[in-house]
Structure formats: C-alpha cells, structure tokens
Amino acid sequence: MLGFVLDEMFDSASGHRAPSGHPERPARAHAVRDALVTAGIADQGRRIVTRFASDEELSRVHGAGYLDDLIKRVPGHTGWLDADTYFSPGTWDAARSAAGSTCQLATDVLDGALGQGISVVRPPGHHATRDRAMGFCLLNNVAAAAAAARARGAARVAIVDWDVHHGNGTQDIFWEDPSVLYLSVHQYPFYPGTGAPTEIGGANAKGATVNVGLPGGCGDLEFAAVFDHVFLPALVAFKPDLLLVSAGFDAFEHDPLAGMRVTHNGFAAMANRLRAVADRICGGRIVAVLEGGYDLDGLAGGMTRVLSSFARPAEPLPPVAPLPTHPVARAAIEGTLAAHAAAGVPIAEAATSR
C-alpha cells in the first residue's frame, strides 16, 4: 500500500510562509495536495500521522552547533538565514514536521508496513548541509530519512535527486559515507555551483556520489539517457535496501527558475524506471520526497504522475534510451562515466540488462 505525507500544515497560512513574491510558497504544496486529492489517488493509500523529527533524527545529519543556532533564531520569528532562505513564525514546526514525517514514512516502507511512499513537504531540504541552511532549505529531509533507515537496519540506502539544482547538502552529509549512494542529475553550471562529474565521494566513499550535470535546454530524452546509462546501472550494482527520490519539479519545461524542458511524461518516465528498478533490487521499497519546483502545473502534474507510477505494479523497463545527440549533454554522461572509471570505481554498463 502507498503511504503519504500529505498535510495541510505544509501549505497553511500560519505555517512556513514566504515573504510576498518568494517562489518557495505555500501554494506549491497546496497545488500538489489538491491534485492528488482531485485525482482520487490519495484515497488509495494511507496518510501517515505528521510528526516532528526527534533530536536524534536531526543530529544524525546536522551538527549540534547548527541545530542550536536554528533553535535560537527561528521558532516564532521572521528573518533570513541567507539571501534566499527565509523563516516565518511557523517555519520551525513545518521544518521539523517535514523531516520527521519523511523519516517515519521511510522507515514504515523499510519495515514493509507500506509499499511505496510520497512525502509532500516544505520547506525543501536538499541544499541544507550538515552545518548550513541555504537555497530555501533548513533541514535536510531526505538525508534525515536515509539516516533513519540506516539506523533502523538498512545496510545501504540510495538517493536519486532529479531536482534541477544539485543537492549539495545531501552530497555534503554523505560525502564520506559508503552506505549511502547519492545520484544527482542537474543543470550545470547552475545554482549552487557544485555537482561536477569529478565529485565522486570522499576517500572513504569513492564512487558513492554520482553527478551528471546537463546543459540548459535538456528534456525528457536526455534525462532518460542519464537514468539508463548512469543511474540504473549504479543502482543495480549498489543493491540498496531502500530507494529515496529527491523529487523536484523545477526541470519542468515552464519552470520560472531554471532552463530545462522536462514534461509531465518525462517525470513519469523517470518514476517508472525507478519503480521498476526498485522492484528488482529492493522489494519495490521507494519513497519520493518533494524538493523544488516553482511552476504549479509542473508540481501538480509531475507529482501526480510519480504517484500513479508508484501506485501500480512496476512496468517492464523500456528499451535503453540512446545517448543524446546534443553534444554537450552526451559529453556530460560520458564525462561522469569516465570520471568514475578513472578513479577506479567504474559504473558498470553491463548491469543495464533489461
């Protein structure tokens, strides 16, 4: 059965409320919640009870000094943690609920109490590093969920991040951790500046970070090629016990902050591939967590497609997508494969067999 984090607290006016004109606004989560309810698919699963993250859950992925600083500055107040990252009186409760509920969902899926999961939360998390808020993110929800799954007994957890921005925070948190595979496809060069193909993990975790930086203008075909030539082989070789997805929808063709051309069908194609691979390698245990996405149609349509992909039995993997004809996009994929091969941690093409 599907599990949801789908709570109006994430889009309420008293919650995490943006200053006017800020793109990371309550309407984002509202659009997704509305779409899932209207499509009737939210009723096919179980909503989990929203809860705060415990101190232990947060301290696995964030430094004590950073958490103390947030607790002093954020609850009940309004202000900015950096040029992009605001807080309002309801932010601390929303952020702790986003992280805690996502941890609960991930461990419920790991335990088998739920089959797959969708976490519709904000503020987003993947730019939050161990010791720093940035890029609209305060607490790293997907990282906390991965760490919770590890603490619960998962030997390995994989995180696929298809948000258009590189998830520098998630990469930072697991840089030296070989038990968490982090795979990101993003626009590059672009905010936040990290995510080069040569960023492959620290000395203790070489190969456990995989970055594919695509040029602006890429769409469904290029993203499918990244999945087929890089992500799926890496996932099959890694054999995680749980697959998490940092599901941002700002690679959408009409997103106001970025320059990609992914359609609703493109998000469905990525979700279908991960759903099929999850069936093959980790008993179908997959959880998607909302990250960015600033066009409401991109968010609503994209997450609806992800949810319907997770809700039905996995479809067979489609034929391997051809390498992109766009030379810069093709070079990006080949550059990632070459960087891993050069470091002695090759991503095995052979594992792509359908």
Ligand SMILES: [Zn+2]
């Ligand atoms: Zn983003």
